Amino acid sequence: MTTTPTTPIVLDPTGARTHDEHLRLRAHGPAVRVDVLGVTAWSVTDPGLLKELLRSPQVSKDARAHWPGLAEAEGTWPLALWVTVNNMFTAFGADHRRLRRMIAPAFSARRVAALRDDITAIVTGLLDDLAALPAEDPVDLRESFAYPLPIAVICRLMGVPVEQARGFRGLVDGVFDTTLTAAESAANTAALYEALGDLIATRRTTPGDDMTSLLIATRDEEGDGGSLSEAELRDTLLLMISAGYETTVNVIDQAVAQTLAHPEQLARVRSGEAGWDDVVEETLRLEPAIKHLPLRFAVTDIELPDGQVIAAGEAILPSYAAANRHPGRHGDTADDFDVTRPDKEHLAFGHGVHFCLGAPLARLEVATALRMLFERFPRIELAVPAAELEPYGSLISNGHRSLPVRLRR
Template sequence: MLDPTGRGRDTESAELFARGPATPVDILGVHAWAVADPVLLEELLKDPRISKDGPQHWPAFAEVVSNWPLALWVTARNMFTAHGADHRRLRRLVGAAFTARQVAALGERIEELTAALLDEVALTGPGVAVDLRERLAHPLPIQVIGRLLGLPESLRDRFRRTVDRVFDTTLTPQESAANAAAFYSMLDELIAAKRERPGDDMTSRLITVRDTEGDGGALTEEELRDTLLLVVSAGYETTVNLIDNAVALLLTHPEQLDLVRSGEAGWDDVVEEALRREAPVAHLPLRYAVEDIALPGGVVIRRGEAILASYAAAGRHPVRYGDSGAVFDVTRPVKDHLAFGHGPHFCLGAPLARLEARTALRALFERFPRLALLPGAELEPVESLISNGHRSLPVLLGGGAEGV
């Protein structure tokens, strides 16, 4: 039974390692096969016999979603939950915003946003703790996504609070349903505003596709709403956790930060090793077997059974990393990981997340070279079996007690 608070993640990972390539787990009352072995997971993520379309390939779908706190994760109709031709169609519409050229064009703006946020952080009084998750890791991605989607300032904080609750796996089914309703209400508000006053943003472009071609064309109204839901959620929370985890890892492993400062490793190395060591998404619901799938050791995932990608455990699994999986090493020669997925559903926003994290880390440690964790601080996990980050990241800008 997976811990919805996220506090038992290390113990869960060790148990997944011990139980073999695929392990039956309970996810808030739903049964699935958790796959943590990165070799097997990589194969399954690109296997056409594995679908993400619950209504089509999960017999338990109708019964489960009526009273499951994570229903939104399997009911939304976008490229995240699509399979085959539908997935390719929806991914193509969104992909235009995440080409290498489009992402590179955001570089200067991300640097400006990062500098402005650090200017605000620098106003903190001597000896006063700063929560870097709240002051840097949170606002930077939501501002970048806000720019991509054309989110008005009035909606950004509301979207952030709602997305946080989408990833909160301690909510009751009723609380989760109410949050989903609030999310859709904001999406409808955004769509209405962009229909009235379109701009140079992804929301306006998707609306144009929808309104030009209608239900018989490239995008339905439901898919329009749920595609925006996906971009806001996936483009925000995962990058927050990446920045948060990378900063925490460097501050708790100062010898690794020294390697970066000496030039023996670069910020790209930090980002990739942080992604491997602390995947921003611990477990990602859900996929489904389209037919019986035989696994090593005689295990068979039966047609219609659910599959859970356990990315956090996969990033440390001894089958690929031996005894060093838990070691944070920015000089690790091979940093292969599955933190952004693999195969047809590989995360479109991966280059943007990497750019944001690299920019934020470089600027942060250049601006505050004596940055240190608040003495005695305990880094509590966010309350989620999906999201892998900290509830807060308290630091002192001057480098601890002797530096203030």
């Protein structure tokens, strides 16, 4: 029997004890009210219910149209950018379809396949750099491997010049940092928009064969009455650059950590019982890159299976990490890392019309990185016990502060 808390459960902005928190959320049924840095929302942790809501026309991502709480949150909530951007991430209905159609070509099967050789070359260069380091000294693999690969790939796809790419990293990190104050978050947003403005100016002057140049050309050819406004152009670049690398960093980080912490699973890969694609999918299930994703909004009253009602206008927080480990879906082994698990179904890339367009690219990057890393350094090991790896300070982003390993060539 589940109980309903009298007050919302306050989510820890530091993400210090993520899995304990998810157990607490699930103990209250398929959905429960939570406090997300001062904003009340319904955390949905049951995978069946979550999939139903993610594909329901009764649920919107357009805060301006469907969230009465936006006016108050916009000036005071540290995560306001997550619900106020003008791109397909927050679009609803026809607007979402219009924007998704414009971005989809960047992640077509042909374009992703064309990046395969680039990804291999980037990974080779990073591994060469690692091989040049002292063999027994600990190396932070998150900093020296998990970060630079996705940054290089997304910057190549988007046409971000090298000198501008360096500045984006810290600013995008700030978008995912839920320990910032509202003022700090606003300052980070202002700096990020300035950087995006510089990128747009650069590609308007010197266009190339990249998605940024294509979007700018579409915008400039069609003008103000066309299919893409200037604000949508800017915020679409923000979405593609930030989502395109921050999440992939976390998956590489978590996949390496889980594989090294479970040598019996690594042995299964090396024996051929499982493949690196299996490692990627089980990592996405067990430790998805995004734990909670702010926010969606009820367009109408929605009755839940336990009789509770999400009222029209209330916020909904998809809690992907808790849903992925739900024992009702994966049984008693839901918390185990098992690369041979027959059913690795997960919601790491979302579900429904907002399913992540970049999923095939992310999967390719992570699988390539893992295969080449473990081939190049077959004796690689964690430099600290797995239990001592510190979580990244965020209730959204799911990674580690660092990933110290010994390469042991």
